[in-house]
Amino acid sequence: MLDVLIAGAGPVGLWLAAELRLHGVEVTVVERRAAPDGRSRAVGMQAGTLDTFATRGLAQRFIERGNPVPTGHFGAATTRLDFSTVGAVHPFMLALGQSVTEQLLEEHAVAVGARVQRGEEVVSLTQGPDAVEVVVRSGRSHRTVRARWVVGCDGTRSAVRQAAGIDFPGQDTTLTxxxxxxxxDDPPTAPLSATGPAGSFLVAPIGDGVHRLAGLSTATMHRGAGEPLTLEEVREQTRALLGRDLAIRNPRWLSRYGNATRQAARYRDGRVLVAGDAAHMFFPAGGQGMNVGIQDATNLGWKLAATLQGRAPDGLLDSYDTERRPAGRAVIDNTRAQLALFAAASPEQIALREVWSAALAEPRTNRQWARRIAGFDDPLPADAAPGAHPLDGTRLAGLALDTAEAPTAHPLMHHGRPLLLDLGGTRTPCSAGGVEQRAATVDTEASDGIWRDVTAVLIRPDARIAWAGTDTDPQRRAAKCRTALRTLCR
Ligand SMILES: Cc1cc2nc3c(=O)[nH]c(=O)nc-3n(C[C@H](O)[C@H](O)[C@H](O)COP(=O)(O)OP(=O)(O)OC[C@H]3O[C@@H](n4cnc5c(N)ncnc54)[C@H](O)[C@@H]3O)c2cc1C
Known part of the structure; x- marks a missing residue:
């Protein structure tokens, strides 16, 4: 019997497989496609995802293949979001085609021991008390696979979600x-965006001499997602939105996409979980879908491994749903708001976009939204206990260490276990099996001010801060640390 069967070798399924392998979990990914999809839906990897990859020592291999973009947009507002303020180790968005991201993730997942089986489709499943029986189709033949847990990373039409009876309420496409x-022939030298009464428009290089042109034209936004898009229409829209047509040639992919918006009613049903697009779908505004899905997988991986191996305290696996559903909801809300700004057509709506652009010129507002889009500011669950320290529950950011070996905490987290970091010069006499304990000093010049009084910090494998202590007394600090540890491991 398998430990975990994952349906779907998209970015989320591949990353989850690799995260589970960190803990020695036996994992097989079954993927319906016989070969990888050469087209790239996502072309933006956010700083929060690069930060996650940095916690596993992998960020550089993605950065080498992409183009760093230091700013982003919210709803095509003319004031750009400044990613240098978010506290990331790689403070930019990486322009990188999803097909390359998937290739690198698959290489990594296979290298750490995951099996990826292509040309195999999950058709149905039945849950029992100790296992799930999954029917997998391969060509004309069907076979039954038994797994302790099944995770649906199989996209918006998820067969796993449907077979588990998890509702996916929301709305159908109304705009495209x-x-x-x-x-x-006439490419812009940097990523370019334009907005006006005709709509919104973005151009960015995506590698191999190819540029992504993406737009929302008020004249055509009510066309159906399935209506073919011609090169002539792209030229027309580009002229209308930008004033010139950029001498477009040699199309690789022309497509429309819609604003169908849905979210799974729950992310877990018994031994079945859903992650990524199988759990949420929304208009692709600001480059977030793949990124939020990778964060789902990062949140789930260590919790599912601990549950399988009998190391999880009660409720740990359920916290995947309570933490990630609000995060998905927040992205849904911001993409809806962005779409309203993209589709601004009336003088009132255009004025709203101008007002919003002016608001983003205020550094605190700009940082708040740069952090949100970059993936550093997911909301805490509504019922989360208020932390004693403002860092409690937040994502690790803005901490620089005073050592050459580890200038940030990221290199100390490659193992995927919780990290207890002593920052106050005295050891916290608190440890548990599987927790890594290290000492370091804070580089106060390079760190955010919030770190100044922190004497010890317990960081979860997904880089959320479980507890930040300011006590200088080692015994008192240890008592608080033990309370926090009980939420992570048994
Ligand atoms: C135009 C556009 C632009 C986008 N740009 C961005 C961006 O810049 N940044 C960003 O973060 N996101 C972006 N997105 C969203 C992003 O592409 C998705 O959120 C992302 O692909 C989700 O990853 P996933 O692994 O959850 O699902 P998918 O990538 O959809 O992968 C699911 C996989 O499951 C397989 N599968 C399906 N059914 C089965 C089955 N029954 N059994 C086995 N396998 C199955 C599929 O073949 C597929 O390989 C964009 C989307 C669009 C449409």
Whole structure:
């Protein structure tokens, strides 16, 4: 019997497989497609995802293949979001095609021991008390696989979600945008965006001499997602939105995409879980879908491994739903708000976009939204106990250490276990099996001020702060640390 069967070798399924392998879990990914999809839906990897990859020592291999973009947009507002303020180790968005991201993730997952089986589709499943029986189709043949846990990372139409009876309420498409992956004789030298009464428009290089043109044109936004997009329409829209047509040629992919918006009513049903697009779908505004899905997988991996191996305290696995559903909801809300700004057509709506752009010029507002889009500011669950320290429950950011070996905490987290970091010069006499304990000093010049009084910090494998202590007395500190540890391990 398998420990975990994952349906779908998209970015989320592949990353989850690799995270489970960190803990020695036997994992098989079954993927319906016989070969990888060469087209890239996502072209933006956020700083929060790079930060996660940095906790496993992998960020550089993605950065080498992409183009760093230091700013982003919210709803095509003219004031850009400044990612240098978010406290990330790699403070930019990486322009990188999803097909390359998937290739690198698959190489990593296979290298750490995950099995990826292509040309195999999950068709149905039945849950029992100790295992799930999954029917997998391969060509014309069907076979039954038994697994202790099943995770549906199988996209918006998730067969796993449907077979588990998890509702996916929301709305169908009412507006569409369009994309064209093309070569340009007259390419812009930097990512470019334009907004006006005709709509909103973005151009960014995505590698191999190809540019992504993506737009929402008020004249065509009511066309159906399935309506074909012609190169002539792309030229027309580009002229209308930008004033020139960029000498477009050699299209690789022309498509429309819609604003269908849905979220799974729960992310777990018994021994079945859902993550990524199987759990949420929304208009692709600001480059978030793949990124939020990778964060789902990062949150789930260590919790599912601990549950399988009998190390999890009560409720740990359920906290996947209570933490990640609000995060998905928040992305849904911000993409809806962005779509309202993209689709601004009336003088009142256009004025709203201008007012919003002016608001983003205020550094605190800009930082708040840069952190949100970059993936550093997911909301805490509504019922989360208020932390004693403002860092409690937040995502690790803005901490620089005073050592050459580990200038941040990230290199100390490659093992995927909780990290107890002593920062106050005295050891916290508190440990538990599987927790890594290290000492370091804070580089106060390079760190955010909030770290100044912290004497010890317990960081979860997904880089959330379980507890930040300011006590200088080692015994008192240890008592608080033990309370926090009980929420992570048995
Ligand atoms: C135009 C556009 C632009 C986008 N841009 C961005 C961006 O810049 N940044 C960003 O973060 N996100 C972006 N997104 C969203 C992003 O592409 C998705 O959120 C992301 O692909 C979700 O990853 P996933 O692994 O959850 O699902 P998917 O990538 O959909 O992967 C699911 C996999 O499961 C397989 N599968 C399906 N059913 C079965 C089955 N029954 N059995 C086995 N396998 C199955 C599929 O073949 C597929 O390989 C964009 C989306 C669109 C449409």
């Amino acid at each position: 945008g369009w994309l064209a992956d093309v070569e340009l």
